[in-house]
Amino acid sequence: MKKADYHIHSDFSPDSTLTMDQACEIAISLGLEELCFTDHFEIAEDIRIDYTKYRQAVFRARERYGKQLSLKVGLEVGFDKYSQHQIQEYLGDKDFDFVIGSLHRAEGLDLFNGDFFRGKELKVAFSDYFKVIHESIPSFGFSVLGHITLIKRFFLLLKVNPSDIDWSYYDEEIQAILQDLIAGGKGIELNLRNPLIDLDFRVLRLYKELGGEIITLGTDSHHTTSMHTMEEGFQALREVGFRYYCVFDQLKPLFVSI
Template sequence: MKIADYHLHSQFSRDGMQTMDDACNKAIQLGISELCFTDHLEFADNYWVDYPEYRRSIEVAQMKFQKELTIKVGLEIGFDKKAQQQIKEYLEGKDFDFLIGSLHWIDEVDLFNGEFFRGKRVQDAIREYFQALQERISLFDFSVLGHITLFKRFFERLKVSPSDFDWSNYDGLLQAILQDLIDQGKGIELNTRVPLIDLDFRILRLYKKLGGEIVTLGSDAHHFRSMHTMKEGFQALQDAGFRYYCVFEHRKPQFIVIDDES
C-alpha cells in the first residue's frame, strides 16, 4: 500500500531538527513513497517561511529523490485572528499542494509553554481550546485541520490521563467543528506524533458519521528519528470505517485505498 506522510518539518521550521535530505532518506528506509513538507507559518510567533528558498530546496529534493519519492509542497499555518490579512497576502500567488490549519496560540498565549492551562480545570481548558478552533476555522482556506487533540501532549505535565475525562461532554462542539469543515470542503488530519487516545477514535467515527471523507495522516516529525509508518493511524481509519485516506496535489485531494496489509 502507498504510505504518505503529510506532516513533516525541516530546517525551514524554527523547531525543525532535520534537513529535507534527512527526512527523505528516512522515508525511503521506512517504505514511505510520498511525503509533504509542512513547515511553519506562525505570525503569532513572528515566524514565516522564506518561500523562494523553501520552494527551491523542495525542488532540489524532488529531483534528487525522484525515483524513490513523491515530494509535495505544504505549510502548517497557525490560526491567528490578527494575522488574517497577512496570511492571505503570504499565500497569494504561491503554488502549494497542501495546507494544514493548526492552533498553537490562543489570544497571544502559547499553548506549548503551559500558560493556557494555568489556573483552569483541564476539562475547561480543553473546552476553550475547541471553542477557539471553532471560531478560527473560517479564517483562511486550508486543506485539513491539524492535530485536533493537540492538548493530549501536555497531559503528563498536567498530571492527568485520557481516562480522567468523559469525552462525550465535547460531542456538541466537535460535531459543530467537523460539520463546518465538511461544509467548507476541508478535511482533518490524524496526527500520529504521540499515541492515539479514545478521543481520536471518537473524532474519526463522528467525522465519518457526518459524511466526512478527507483524512490525511502525518507523523508531525521534527527529527527523522520520529518518522514512522503510521501503522496505528491506518488501523484507526479502518476501524472507523474509512476505506481511503488522502494525499493532495495543487490543493486537490486524491483518495488512496487503505488495504489490509497496512
C-alpha cells in the same frame, strides 16, 4: 497501498533539525512513497518561511529522490482569529500543494507552555480549547485542520490521566468544528506524533458519522528519531470504517484506498 506522510518539518522550521535529505532517506527506508514537507508559518511568532528558497529546496530533493519518492510542497500555518488576513496575503501568490491550518495559540496565549490552561478547571480549559478552534476556523485557503487532539500533548504538563476523562462531554464542540470543516470542503489530519487515544477515535467516528471524507496522516516529525511508519493510523481508519485517506496535489485532495 500508497503510503504518504503529510506532516514533516525540515530545518526550514526553527524547531526542526531534520534536513530534507535525511527525511527522504528515512522515508524510503520506511517504505513510504510520498512526503509532503509542511514547515512552519507563524504570524504570532514572526516565523515567515522564505518561500522561494523553500520551494527550490524541495525541487532539489525531487531531483535526487524523485525515482523513489514523490515530494510535495506544503505548509503548516499557525492561525488564530486575528491573523487570517495576513495569512491570506502571504498565501495569495504562492503555489502550495497542501496547507495545514493549526491552532498553536488560543486567546493570545501559548498552548505549549500551559498559559492557556493555567488557572482553569480542567473541564473548562478543554471545552474552551475546542470552542476557540471553532471560533477561529480559518477563512484562508487551507486543506485540513491540523492535530485537533493537540491537547493530549499537555497531559503530563497538566498532570492528567486521559483515561479519567469523559470525552463525550466535548462532543457538541467537536461536532460544530467538524460540521463547519465539512461544509467548507475542508478535511482533518490524523496526527501520529503521539500514540492515539480514545479522543482520536472519537473524533474520527464523529467525522465519519457527519459525512466527512478528507483525512490526511502525518507524523509531525521534526527530527530523525521521530519519523516512523504510519500503520497505527491506517489501522485506526480501517477500524472506524474509512476506506480511503487523502494526499494532495495543488490543493486538490486525491483519495487513496487503504
